[in-house]
Amino acid sequence: MTLPRIAVDAMGGDEGVRTMIEGAALARRRHDRFQFLLVGDERRIKAALKNHPNLRAASEILHAEGVISGEDKPSQALRRAKDTSMGMAVDAVKAGHAGAAVSGGNTGALMAIAKLALRTMPGIDRPALAALMPTLGDNDLVMLDLGANTDCDARNLVQFAIMGAAYARIATGLEQPRVRLLNIGTEDIKGTGTLKDAAAELKSAARSLAMSFDGFIEADRLSRGDADVIVTDGFSGNIALKSVEGTARFVADLLRRSFASSLRSKLGFLISRPATELLKHHLDPNNHNGAVFLGLNGVVVKSHGSASALGVANAVAVTARLLEENLTERIAADLASAEARIETARRKEAGKDSGSAS
Incomplete structure (x- = not known):
């Protein structure tokens, strides 16, 4: 069974595109049911995908001009969200283009963006x-x-x-x-x-x-x-x-x-x-x-900013399991x-x- 697509903020994390793509590729090698929406700088994502044909075949790229930095306050991130990789990844979940989102970016910004876009569940x-x-x-x-x-x-x-x-x-x-x-x-x-x-x-x-x-x-x-x-x-x-x-x-x-x-x-x-x-x-x-992030009308997972490719792969696996269950x-x-x-x-x-x- 193929799972809903997982939107990956390819620009999030301390190591940036290379590590996020390598992590997604590792997750894909382990579980061939995974499908991805890779959000970020299209040129850099395509370059990183050259070494991962298996991931490239299971992915779509969504170009994003902006990036939320680690120094951005949540209020600043909210104002810029619609043009950033983080904001567009979360918005893909809201719009139904992805089943969940994963980001290694700014935690406070991710919470603020996800809460505004997806809202809390009834009763939470x-x-x-x-x-x-x-x-x-x-x-x-x-x-x-x-x-x-x-x-x-x-x-x-x-x-x-x-x-x-x-x-x-x-x-x-x-x-x-x-x-x-x-x-x-x-x-x-x-x-x-x-x-x-x-x-x-x-x-x-x-x-x-x-x-x-x-x-x-x-x-x-x-x-x-x-x-x-x-x-x-x-x-x-x-x-x-x-x-x-x-x-x-x-x-x-x-x-x-x-x-x-x-x-x-x-x-x-x-x-x-x-x-x-x-x-x-x-x-x-x-x-x-x-x-x-529990209690939202959608699944959003925060990866460690300093995570290795293995860490990103594990975050993706967590995301997929939450969707599956x-x-x-x-x-x-x-x-x-x-x-x-x-x-x-x-x-x-x-x-x-x-x-x-x-």
């Missing part, structure tokens, strides 16, 4: 940025929000949990993902009123959904495999993500420095090389590339079920309060 107040993170468990975990919304209320967090669980069922294959809220402690008395309210609503909503709510989790347990979906506001989530990525780089650099410190250490490296290669593979962000429809169905359950619980609680008052 704010879209969220979700990504996969490696763990010591049997599967990666989904974490959201990672920076789209710095300030969230309980309703936002509940919606994030529902969307994250739907994504986790696709990404990990789990029928009942374990959802937890990021907090400063695991006890019910810990955290802000917003977190406590969200926890109460999730306990009620989870009973009618294909997920379990396991309460709070602390940041030091993120990578232990104790949860499948971690929910937080974008401010805390972005800090947590950058801390995890920084720690991974620190460990890799420390190992590299240690193994180069003496002849004995170099011999030790040769002996332990299979283990260190496995560690490198597990920590390489290219192997977990592809953050998703009908992510947007799943979220809509789960949201309707959860809202009904939460509303029933609210009415029961209101009835108890009025009864006790009388």
Whole structure:
């Protein structure tokens, strides 16, 4: 079965056209069902396609004059969107010319453009940025929000949990993902009123959904495999993500420095090389590339700006799977079920309060 076309912002990313095209070509070699709309400078795209006949045969080029830079503010990007590769890629999804869009460009600009063009789904107040993170468990975990919304209320967090669980069922294959809220402690008395309210609503909503709510989790347990979906506001989530990525780089650099410190250490490296290669593979962000804007009327995936061709290919594969598994429809169905359950619980609680008052 051929999937809907994936619009690729060929000008996005730190390495530009060459890496984006190489990544799309790699994805196409792995999955010959993929079809592409390559958006950007036509001359440069055609030049990059010369080495990838398989991708060229499965692609159409949409010429775009402008490019959103990493320095552009979201407001600036919105004003220029219609003539840029990023804006035209997202607009192709809106117009139905592509099923999804992938970009390695400016995250804030991409969110602003996608939100304006595609709008949020009914019942979703704010879209969220979700990504996969490696763990010591049997599967990666989904974490959201990672920076789209710095300030969230309980309703936002509940919606994030529902969307994250739907994504986790696709990404990990789990029928009942374990959802937890990021907090400063695991006890019910810990955290802000917003977190406590969200926890109460999730306990009620989870009973009618294909997920379990396991309460709070602390940041030091993120990578232990104790949860499948971690929910937080974008401010805390972005800090947590950058801390995890920084720690991974620190460990890799420390190992590299240690193994180069003496002849004995170099011999030790040769002996332990299979283990260190496995560690490198597990920590390489290219192997977990592809953050998703959840809650929009369409699929938009953000690739790391510094992603290699392998990373871009993985982001494309994530995009294709979300299309194949009908992510947007799943979220809509789960949201309707959860809202009904939460509303029933609210009415029961209101009835108890009025009864006790009388």
